[in-house]
Amino acid sequence: MMRPRFLLDGMLGRLCRKMRMLGCDCELIGGGRSPWLLLDAEKAGRIAVTAATRSLDRRGPPPVILLSASAPERIAELFAAIGEIPAIEPFTLCLECNAPLSVISPEEAAQRIPPRIARDFREFHECSECGRIYWKGSHYDEMEKQVEAIKQRLRDEGLLRSSAPSSSPRGRGCC
Numbered sequence: 001m002m003r004p005r006f007l008l009d010g011m012l013g014r015l016c017r018k019m020r021m022l023g024c025d026c027e028l029i030g031g032g033r034s035p036w037l038l039l040d041a042e043k044a045g046r047i048a049v050t051a052a053t054r055s056l057d058r059r060g061p062p063p064v065i066l067l068s069a070s071a072p073e074r075i076a077e078l079f080a081a082i083g084e085i086p087a088i089e090p091f092t093l094c095l096e097c098n099a100p101l102s103v104i105s106p107e108e109a110a111q112r113i114p115p116r117i118a119r120d121f122r123e124f125h126e127c128s129e130c131g132r133i134y135w136k137g138s139h140y141d142e143m144e145k146q147v148e149a150i151k152q153r154l155r156d157e158g159l160l161r162s163s164a165p166s167s168s169p170r171g172r173g174c175c
């Protein structure tokens with residue numbers, strides 16, 4: 001089954017990062033392109049998502065319009081609207097550019113990260129697009145908590161099986 005891919009309206013930048021954190025393929029529409037959200041989504045084969053009610057720029061499938069406020073609620077609302085169980089694979093996509101992450105060796109990473117990080121961490125992932133390097137630093141625990149909160153919300157809404165796979169990062173990028 002093809003995984004859903006999303007195009008988010010410009011105002012949903014924070015939600016976009018949270019979705020990427022979960023491993024959901026999610027692009028944010030470029031500045032000023034919001035009036036053409038549906039056109040751009042159709043061209044890209046993505047599901048249009050917005051929090052605005054406005055006149056539509058085009059015939060065809062309407063966007064998913066999110067009414068709730070918090071990221072966990074919005075993500076539950078989104079998957080309920082499209083009638084799909086999300087495949088959650090945390091920390092497999094770059095938060096900045098939505099590209100898959102892959103493992104790189106500590107030696108390879110060491111040339112491009114601060115010495116202190118190279119000393120304290122052994123597991124590194126690299127974005128295939130922008131080259132950004134990720135490790136389980138101080139932000140990681142906070143993000144894991146956010147992932148858990150989102151998964152709990154999805155379970156509460158019956159959108160996730162309770163025996164969900166563990167949230168440990170996978171060795172390779174997904175998709």
Ligand SMILES: [Zn+2]
Nearest residue numbers: 094097127130
């Ligand atoms: Zn990237």
